[in-house]
Amino acid sequence: MSRQLNMDTLRQNFWKEEYLREKMLRCEWYRKYGSLVKARQKAKAAARLPLKLPTLHPQAPLLPPPAPKEAPSKSPSSIQEAPFQSxxxxxxxxxxxxxxxxxxxxxxxxxxxxxxxxxxxxxxxxxxxxTTNFTYGWQLGPPVKQELVSCKMCRIDSFFRKNGAFALLDPRDLAL
Known part of the structure; x- marks a missing residue:
């Protein structure tokens, strides 16, 4: 912003008053919300500190519970459970x-x-x-190579106008 050279007393007083009003608004805001801001800053700083976990002492291994006499014919294996977890x-x-x-x-x-x-x-x-984006490519199979038509007049490279968005329509831009 360039400096204004046509400053008279009236304009100087206006800017002085605006500056003081802004300063007073900032002081009022600080008096009203300063303690809340400081409390939030302290809470954030405390949350950033690493959490100290208590040390666990090794315990004596517990004896496994007695197995029931009727064992199931098929025991679930970890291979069968993996697809449900992943x-x-x-x-x-x-x-x-x-x-x-x-x-x-x-x-x-x-x-x-x-x-x-x-x-x-x-x-x-x-x-x-x-995700729903997977449905676009799900079970499409291998890509099919399309044969290009030898006639260039029949092939449309793009659906965008070649002359720009605001140009007049060109008959080559229309696919009839």
Whole structure:
């Protein structure tokens, strides 16, 4: 903002009064809300401090309860429970082994693992669509390559106008 050279006494008094009014408003606000702001700042600072947990002493192992005489024919295995606990399918061992080979900086390790995992279809990685965006690509199958028509006049590259939004309509822009 440039400095105004046409300052007279009336304008000087106006700016002086505005400055004092602003200063008084700030002082009133500080008197009214200053203690609340300080209390909130202290609460936030206390929340940022690391929480000290009590140390747990090792306890003597408890004896397992006696097994009932009638044991069920099938015992639930952890492999069957895993799909219910996770949204993703288990990773094949060959793909998981990529995690431990090399470092990401050399395009190995995690970098190679993620790129390999990215190539899998979503149906192979997830048990069900997690978000609504998954439904757009869920179970589409391999991409189908479309054949291009040899006639350039028949092919429409885009639905946007080639002459800009506010230009007059061009007959080449219309798909009839």
């Amino acid at each position: 949204e993703m399918c288990p990773v094949p061992p060959a793909t998981r082994a990529l995690l431990y080979e090399g470092i990401s900086h050399d395009s190995q390790g995690r970098y190679c693992y993620l790129n390999t995992r990215k190539l899998d279809l979503p149906e192979k990685r997830y048990l069900f669509p997690i």
